Amino acid sequence: MKPANRPSWDPVLVDIVDYVQRYQITSGLAYETARLCLIDTLGCGLEALEYPACTKLLGPIVPGTVVPNGAKVPGTQFQLDPVQAAFNIGAMIRWLDFNDTWLAAEWGHPSDNLGGILATADWLSRNAVAAGKAPLAMQAVLTAMIKAHEIQGCIALENSFNKVGLDHVVLVKVASTAVVSQLLGLTHEETLNAVSLAWVDGQSLRTYRHAPNTGSRKSWAAGDATSRAVRLGLMARTGEMGYPSVLSAKNWGFYDVLFNGQAFTFQRPYGSYVMENILFKISFPAEFHSQTAVECAMAIHHKLIAAGKSHGDIRRITIRTHEACIRIIDKKGPLNNPADRDHCIQYMVAVPVLFGRLTAGDYEDEIAADPRIDTLREKILCVEDPAFTRDYHDPDKRSIANALTVEFNDGSRLDEIVCEYPIGHKRRRREGIPLLEEKFRRNLARRFPAKQQQQILDKSLDQKVLEAMPVHEYVDLYVI
Numbered sequence: 001m002k003p004a005n006r007p008s009w010d011p012v013l014v015d016i017v018d019y020v021q022r023y024q025i026t027s028g029l030a031y032e033t034a035r036l037c038l039i040d041t042l043g044c045g046l047e048a049l050e051y052p053a054c055t056k057l058l059g060p061i062v063p064g065t066v067v068p069n070g071a072k073v074p075g076t077q078f079q080l081d082p083v084q085a086a087f088n089i090g091a092m093i094r095w096l097d098f099n100d101t102w103l104a105a106e107w108g109h110p111s112d113n114l115g116g117i118l119a120t121a122d123w124l125s126r127n128a129v130a131a132g133k134a135p136l137a138m139q140a141v142l143t144a145m146i147k148a149h150e151i152q153g154c155i156a157l158e159n160s161f162n163k164v165g166l167d168h169v170v171l172v173k174v175a176s177t178a179v180v181s182q183l184l185g186l187t188h189e190e191t192l193n194a195v196s197l198a199w200v201d202g203q204s205l206r207t208y209r210h211a212p213n214t215g216s217r218k219s220w221a222a223g224d225a226t227s228r229a230v231r232l233g234l235m236a237r238t239g240e241m242g243y244p245s246v247l248s249a250k251n252w253g254f255y256d257v258l259f260n261g262q263a264f265t266f267q268r269p270y271g272s273y274v275m276e277n278i279l280f281k282i283s284f285p286a287e288f289h290s291q292t293a294v295e296c297a298m299a300i301h302h303k304l305i306a307a308g309k310s311h312g313d314i315r316r317i318t319i320r321t322h323e324a325c326i327r328i329i330d331k332k333g334p335l336n337n338p339a340d341r342d343h344c345i346q347y348m349v350a351v352p353v354l355f356g357r358l359t360a361g362d363y364e365d366e367i368a369a370d371p372r373i374d375t376l377r378e379k380i381l382c383v384e385d386p387a388f389t390r391d392y393h394d395p396d397k398r399s400i401a402n403a404l405t406v407e408f409n410d411g412s413r414l415d416e417i418v419c420e421y422p423i424g425h426k427r428r429r430r431e432g433i434p435l436l437e438e439k440f441r442r443n444l445a446r447r448f449p450a451k452q453q454q455q456i457l458d459k460s461l462d463q464k465v466l467e468a469m470p471v472h473e474y475v476d477l478y479v480i
Contacts, residue, residue: 009245027146027276035466037149039460040099040439041100045075045092046092046443057091089119090226093114098281106162109172109222110275116180124136138466138474166258167209173201190236194242209343214340279398285363291400291423296418297351297404298358303414311376313408315379321401331347338363338364391420401421402418444456
């Protein structure tokens, strides 16, 4: 007979909750980067509103529902309960694969957590004001973003969920649950309960990210995860129990059921490392392992013009790359939809070589029907460079290197073009910030008149002003 005594809490859960509730963020760089992440992420969501495949999923579950003092969805007129608002915001910001990225043993997009963070903070602020109490300030949102980035990113450093077939959005759910619980004012025990519930959930398979099943769920999976986090936090607030050995329980815990019996390992304690080193997608809406390859492809486009050659003169393009790139986005054969195309490095290189650009619209059927793209795709070969793979995992480098060589039918070739760090990397931050702000301006212009754009910019580009602003007032700037 098995003993019925409740076990102690798994240390992994305790570390997460201790960090969220007790650790003080003191890094000015982390807060500055969080502000940049906030505006970039919201801008990505605004761009996604131009795509009916995204907007058809937005709004209340029951059409016409309005929630008094509910959370508002930027760029829309929706005011929803915080769970559905989190889904809406989360789906928007991830839809075009243009928000930030973290690359490690597990990759992902920590700004996906903003869906739950912003919806919860906005809802709490509106209800506080309605009750005559002080609202939350945007500094609380930035703090939650830093901590969600850190939880997701630090677990990802040494633990590969993709290798056991699980999607990285499990980390969005766990990180969002932890920080949302803190925003909701849960106790230490209640937050442990909530985080354990996030691990207990059956986790998403990566089926929708890989051929032959690649599909649009990958664009709303993070919205689903961050909204689930809000629901679990609210349930824990009612006193719903947790499961202390959810990870380590023999036979029935996460490790044995879903992680091949392996316990998590960690490279570093929680702090503010992940936000400080986050990767921004600034130039191209493309899976991040291809970003440097696309930069190289843009250079090739201009070199072809200068040499008086065209795509028809190309015999082969060789991409010298890192192992993760080959594992995730090296694809041959038919690409059935935009979600398939933005995870194919051959497609993401062929388009800029041909046209000198790569935009979200270039993944749509109209552009993909151009036969020159598939013809060029067939000529593109990926080979792993072990040095690139080592530098990819090096915590001091965190490179995402690609190198492209073009060989022509006449036997001549272009000199290899190498790019180790994309424009959104920390090592190119000074170069990237003006371009990131320009990306934000472009995305604001998609949705708002000039006066409203300027109001948003005035608040968003000033660190002190933004941090002090009530959350609901900042969100109101984005209402159409």
